Amino acid sequence: MERAWLISLIPLTIGVVFLAFGVYGLRRAGMLRRTGVDAEARIVRHKVVRNDEGATFYYPVAAWTAQDGTACEYSSRYGRAAVRNTFGVGVRVTVRYDPRAPHRFSIEGWDMNGLDLLFTVLGSVLTTGTVTALLVRLLTL
DSSP states (O other), X not given: OOHHHHHTHHHHHHHHHHHHHHHHHHHHHHHHHHHOEEEEEEEEEEEEEEOTTSOEEEEEEEEEEOTTSOEEEEEOSOOBSSOOGGGSTTXXXXXXXXXXXXXXXXXXXXXXXXXXXXXXXXXXXXXXXHHHHHHHHHHTO
């Protein structure tokens, strides 16, 4: 197998991973829009994560009571480098959660559906472009 074929696996793999991540996020957001339940929550703390490069990300942890009376406390799947006062500890926010699995939730104004859309578009472009290039190369051998 030539080196060019192996090198083409890099953008294809990245494209498929981006596409899968984006589609998962968009499907999750769509499911929450259709079947989710709104609840008033409070930001109780921020989960702080530092990456290998030293950047710090803050993930708000929201606490609320589900319809069935269960106390829920989960961190957002999105982190940011800075937290505005509107998402500080003690602030009341609205969450939309899945009543069957409350860990699937979104914080209104914090979670970013645009990021899922961006990953979907980038993944589609990389995957389609790489597959097209591979097919053209295969057909012109």
